[in-house]
Amino acid sequence: xxxxxxxxxxxxxxxxxxxxxxxxxxxxDPYKELIVELLDNGNTHEEILNILIQQGYDGSRSLIxxxxxxxxxxxGIYDDKKGINYDENKSEGRKKSISIHTVTKIICKxxxxxxxxxxxxxxxxxxxxxxxIELKELIDNFKGMFLDNKLPLEKWMxxxxxFNIPELNSFVNGIKRDIGSVxxxxxxxxxxxxxxxxxxPHNWLIVRK
Numbered sequence: 175x176x177x178x179x180x181x182x183x184x185x186x187x188x189x190x191x192x193x194x195x196x197x198x199x200x201x202x203d204p205y206k207e208l209i210v211e212l213l214d215n216g217n218t219h220e221e222i223l224n225i226l227i228q229q230g231y232d233g234s235r236s237l238i239x240x241x242x243x244x245x246x247x248x249x250g251i252y253d254d255k256k257g258i259n260y261d262e263n264k265s266e267g268r269k270k271s272i273s274i275h276t277v278t279k280i281i282c283k284x285x286x287x288x289x290x291x292x293x294x295x296x297x298x299x300x301x302x303x304x305x306x307i308e309l310k311e312l313i314d315n316f317k318g319m320f321l322d323n324k325l326p327l328e329k330w331m332x333x334x335x336x337f338n339i340p341e342l343n344s345f346v347n348g349i350k351r352d353i354g355s356v357x358x359x360x361x362x363x364x365x366x367x368x369x370x371x372x373x374x375p376h377n378w379l380i381v382r383k
Contacts, residue, residue, distance in 0.1 A: 201232075202226075205226055206247075208225075208226070209226075213242070216303065219239050220235060226238070276295075277295075277299070280295060280310075281296075281307075296310075308337075312333060312337070327356065327360075331350065
């Protein structure tokens with residue numbers, strides 16, 4: 175509130191009120207129907223952002239997420255309560271819902287540690303949720319750097335930022351702050367588990383097996 179506005183209130187003979195029930199529109203209102211359609215198609219918030227930018231939108235991804243939540247629009251793959259749908263039995267056309275927690279566990283585990291059911295779910299996700307599969311590849315590539323003693327770290331960090339996921343960005347920022355130690359851990363003679371301990375706390379899901 176500006177000083178001039180405050181002076182206006184002080185000098186007024188009668189109390190000054192904002193009009194009741196007045197709501198400002200959102201810059202996303204013109205795109206509301208398109209957003210709903212994209213969510214129905216399973217597009218992620220990042221994909222929706224890119225499409226809206228092509229339509230003239232000049233706002234942020236976070237504004238899109240807030241708009242979707244505030245207006246109760248149908249959410250895509252990031253709806254924790256509804257989860258996502260995958261083909262349980264293609265021959266019968268049967269679909270099953272799975273929680274985001276379970277999906278997160280699947281994309282963060284090594285393929286060799288996945289159960290038969292988890293492998294089946296992963297195969298189904300590959301057909302409809304390409305971004306999730308790309309995220310799994312990103313995670314697998316990070317773990318692979320510990321095994322191969324390779325250092326494409328900057329390239330990996332650039333790719334990670336393209337997902338524009340807050341938690342992943344925070345992860346990358348942590349690496350950037352001590353990138354020398356991270357690189358040294360890759361080429362050290364320690365075991366993979368010890369290398370991970372040098373870089374990250376135990377609770378970082380991205381490098382769990």
